[in-house]
Amino acid sequence: MRIVVCVKQVLDPELPQRDFRLDPDGKEAAPGRASRVISTFDEIALEVALQLREKAGGGQVTALTLGGKPAEEALRKALAMTADAAVRVDDDGLGAPGEGLGRLDGFAVAAVLAAAIRRLGGADLVLCGRQAADTDAGQVGLLLAEELGVPTVASAVSGEPAGEAVRLKRETPGGYEVVEARLPALATVTNADVNVPRIPKVKDVMASFKKPLTVWTAADLGVDPAATAPRVALRRLFIPERETACEMVGGDSPEAQAEALAERILALKVLETRGWRHAGAGLRFRPGGGAGQAASGTDRRRPRPGGVPGR
Amino acid sequence: MGGAGGAAAEAARDAADRGSGAVYLVESPALDEYQADRYLAAVEVVCRRAGPDVILFGAGDVGRELAPRLAHRLGGALVTDCVGIRADGGEIVFTRPVYGGKAMAEVAAGRGPFVATVRPRVFDPAPSGGAAAEVVPVEVALDGVAARTRVVERQAEDKAGPSLEEARVIVSGGRGVGGPEGFGMLEELAGLLGAALGASRAAVDAGWAPAAWQVGQTGKIVAPDLYIAIGISGASQHLAGISAAKHVVAVNKDPEAPIYKRAELGVAADYRQVVPALTRKLRERLAR
Numbered sequence: 001m002r003i004v005v006c007v008k009q010v011l012d013p014e015l016p017q018r019d020f021r022l023d024p025d026g027k028e029a030a031p032g033r034a035s036r037v038i039s040t041f042d043e044i045a046l047e048v049a050l051q052l053r054e055k056a057g058g059g060q061v062t063a064l065t066l067g068g069k070p071a072e073e074a075l076r077k078a079l080a081m082t083a084d085a086a087v088r089v090d091d092d093g094l095g096a097p098g099e100g101l102g103r104l105d106g107f108a109v110a111a112v113l114a115a116a117i118r119r120l121g122g123a124d125l126v127l128c129g130r131q132a133a134d135t136d137a138g139q140v141g142l143l144l145a146e147e148l149g150v151p152t153v154a155s156a157v158s159g160e161p162a163g164e165a166v167r168l169k170r171e172t173p174g175g176y177e178v179v180e181a182r183l184p185a186l187a188t189v190t191n192a193d194v195n196v197p198r199i200p201k202v203k204d205v206m207a208s209f210k211k212p213l214t215v216w217t218a219a220d221l222g223v224d225p226a227a228t229a230p231r232v233a234l235r236r237l238f239i240p241e242r243e244t245a246c247e248m249v250g251g252d253s254p255e256a257q258a259e260a261l262a263e264r265i266l267a268l269k270v271l272e273t274r275g276w277r278h279a280g281a282g283l284r285f286r287p288g289g290g291a292g293q294a295a296s297g298t299d300r301r302r303p304r305p306g307g308v309p310g311r
Numbered sequence: 312m313g314g315a316g317g318a319a320a321e322a323a324r325d326a327a328d329r330g331s332g333a334v335y336l337v338e339s340p341a342l343d344e345y346q347a348d349r350y351l352a353a354v355e356v357v358c359r360r361a362g363p364d365v366i367l368f369g370a371g372d373v374g375r376e377l378a379p380r381l382a383h384r385l386g387g388a389l390v391t392d393c394v395g396i397r398a399d400g401g402e403i404v405f406t407r408p409v410y411g412g413k414a415m416a417e418v419a420a421g422r423g424p425f426v427a428t429v430r431p432r433v434f435d436p437a438p439s440g441g442a443a444a445e446v447v448p449v450e451v452a453l454d455g456v457a458a459r460t461r462v463v464e465r466q467a468e469d470k471a472g473p474s475l476e477e478a479r480v481i482v483s484g485g486r487g488v489g490g491p492e493g494f495g496m497l498e499e500l501a502g503l504l505g506a507a508l509g510a511s512r513a514a515v516d517a518g519w520a521p522a523a524w525q526v527g528q529t530g531k532i533v534a535p536d537l538y539i540a541i542g543i544s545g546a547s548q549h550l551a552g553i554s555a556a557k558h559v560v561a562v563n564k565d566p567e568a569p570i571y572k573r574a575e576l577g578v579a580a581d582y583r584q585v586v587p588a589l590t591r592k593l594r595e596r597l598a599r
Contacts, residue, residue: 013411013528016569017547020413029410040529101409101416106379106389136409136528137391142379151459152347154376157522167463171523172372178464185460191529192522193515231388235404236417244559246571249578257578258588261560264576266596268558270536271480271504 001059001161001183003049004123005083006113006140007042009067009074011035013133026237027100029134038074041129045189046078047197048158049127056161060084062120066091066104066112072213079208080200086213089116094218094228102234106139112228113140114147115221125166126186130155141188151181157192312336312353314343320446327444329437334446335361341453344462347376352456355384357449363424365403370428370532371476382426390418391428392532394555411528412551431476432534433555475507475524475531480539481556483509483526484519485549487542487563487582491519496583497541500590503597509533511543527552541582545570562586 011034021030038046046063053059063078063086065071075086089112095104117123126148128141145152156168156179165182171192181187189195200208218225249264251257265271313319315338323336337353354377358366366381368374370392382389394415395406402419405427409416475481482501484494494508501508510520512527526533527549534555541562543549550573553559561574562582571577578585 011410013548014546015413017413017550020410020547022414029414102418107383110383133528134410136407136411138375139379139389139391142376143383143389146380146383152376152380153460154347155372171521172465172467175465175467175523177462177466179460180463181460190522191525193518196516232390232418232420234416235399235419237409238415239413240415244573244575246561246574246577248566248571249576254580254584255588257580258585259592261562261576261578261585262589262592262596265537265560265593268537270558271593271597 001052001056001124001166002122003052003059003061003125003127004117004120005042005046005049005061005063005078006126006128006144007046007063007065007074007078008039008129008132008134008140009036009065009071010039010132010134012037013040020239022237022239023100025098025100027098027102027234028237029101036070036073038077039129039133041131041133041189041191043077043081043129043197044191044195045127045129046081046083047195048156048189049125050082050198051195052125052159052161052166055159062087062123064113064116064120065089066094066109066116068092075213076208077200079211079213080205081198082200082204083211085211087116087120088213088215089113089221090215090217092217093225094223096230099230099234101135101237102230102232104228105230105232106137106143107231108228109140110143110147112218112221112223113144115223116216117148119216119221122184124183124185125159126150126184128186128188130188130190138188141186145186148184148186151185153179153181153185153187155190156187157190158194159187312342312350312357313338315340316343323446324443325439327446328439328441330441331444333361334444335449336446337449337451339451339453341456345373346458346460347380348458348460349453349456351377351380351384352453353451354381356451358385358424360449366424366426368426368428370430374428378426378428382424385424385426387424387426388420389426390420393427393429394433396427396429408551408554411548412554413547430532430534430555472501472505473507475509475526475533478507478533478535480504480506480537481509481526481533481535482506482539482541483511483543484514484541485511485543486513486517487544488514488519489542493542493583494520496586496590500539500586500593503590503594504537506537506539507535511546511549513544513546540570540574541586543570544568545573 015034023030049061061083063083131138153168160167249260327334335357368378390405393405509526510524515525528551536557538556538559559574560576561570566579
């Protein structure tokens with residue numbers, strides 16, 4: 001299975017609000033001391049692709065990005081996570097230069113990525129993160145699906161090869177479903193406990209430097225820069241003021257505090273008059289089980305404690 | 312639009328009663344179950360017929376999937392997850408959060424039609440009453456539309472209570488809850504209040520709550536009237552998910568936790584003692 005994963009390099013989204021600034025033009029975030037990382041859901045999409053390759057017993061995972069030279073760091077990280085190859089399409093001269101966050105819209109990015117995928121000879125499966133951690137828009141993956149004209153599954157969390165098709169698991173409100181799509185197909189990916197991105201091993205980091213990293217320009221792909229002008233204009237970017245004065249409810253004991261809090265909550269006049277009861281006792285969620293559970297022996301970033309005790 | 316069961320017709324009558332100029336209704340057995348290719352084909356036919364300048368979807372699972380694909384098919388512009396809309400000198404300007412809610416962007420369209428998704432519950436529903444619009448049935452030949460994906464397995468949890476996105480009250484737990492058992496305590500309170508249960512990413516990553524419960528920029532974006540945050544520190548990506556909550560109440564041992572910059576009521580104490588007592592008091596007062 002040939003899988004292409006589209007990744008975007010963004011400023012670390014974990015940067016706390018107090019350190020967050022806009023650049024002097026007010027068109028995008030100021031880099032400050034924030035590092036550049038692979039956008040959260042794109043890294044998760046990579047993990048899903050690598051797990052699929054493992055389940056299929058082989059295949060090729062290619063990481064694809066649109067960006068400047070610094071974006072190659074994101075590709076090196078993808079290669080260290082054990083992607084097989086990487087491609088950067090240079091964004092020089094595309095979109096509306098100087099417009100910061102509004103420079104390229106989802107349509108332009110999707111058109112360029114589609115051209116790159118065609119240049120790669122197509123892909124059996126294209127995976128994209130659900131949304132980028134800077135624009136938070138959730139557009140590129142679905143627009144790319146339309147560009148490519150392939151079956152589409154939104155918000156998948158894991159996949160299984162199924163012959164000429166792929167079976168993708170999606171979380172639904174209070175459950176899950178498995179959706180089958182004939183290849184070639186595209187899926188957007190969201191987070192779950194089965195797709196926490198692996199931490200690259202030292203030997204894989206070393207090996208990543210020997211893997212191929214191809215650079216194409218828009219001209220190489222036959223993309224007309226004029227066709228990448230954004231369809232929407234960023235009129236203003238600002239940091240909202242939203243500090244609330246919090247009333248700390250006091251009391252001599254937890255009982256007294258709870259009583260005072262109950263009164264203050266009731267005074268908000270937002271509580272309904274009827275509640276509900278769970279059909280059964282206790283929580284139904286049990287971690288660590290179910291279809292699509294990753295069986296990879298790879299190191300995990302956020303090791304979890306053992307299962308939930310039965311009740 | 313919807314299946315042949317009559318639910319779509321009922322929704323159409325409701326929309327007609329809320330100030331719409333016209334309501335188009337597509338009913339087809341092919342729409343009994345949500346399948347993106349078919350829903351997309353139906354909405355595209357209606358949009359080409361009605362020729363709107365602006366097309367709005369709720370930013371739920373369906374709207375988030377359909378809006379970009381429709382915008383592509385119509386050759387329009389697209390803006391997602393809007394929390395504000397206003398007319399400004401002849402152009403329509405949408406406000407939406409970016410950078411995980413750390414900043415807001417105002418975006419205007421350079422070409423139509425302008426397809427947008429609107430964050431659920433941010434706007435009050437249009438009032439009903441007044442002159443009812445005409446409901447126009449639209450025939451769409453969906454038999455020829457290939458459904459290129461199909462659901463092969465579905466597991467629905469027998470879960471009581473509302474969905475996070477639609478909930479008026481949410482009880483949510485974070486790292487401070489300390490383990491999966493603590494969520495049982497939260498569930499008790501949620502059940503009493505008719506609330507949905509939520510969790511921070513820390514609690515989900517720890518395996519104490521399913522990913523479907525996660526609230527925040529990387530999980531569910533919610534807008535309840537009341538959000539009760541238990542043992543949640545208030546990381547910016549979490550706060551981004553609750554930016555539209557009307558009232559936030561926090562219980563967290565650490566009085567310096569960032570959640571108290573967003574909450575209007577707080578108790579800096581151990582939730583294990585406060586939450587059961589709070590549940591008891593509220594049960595008494597609500598006479599449940």
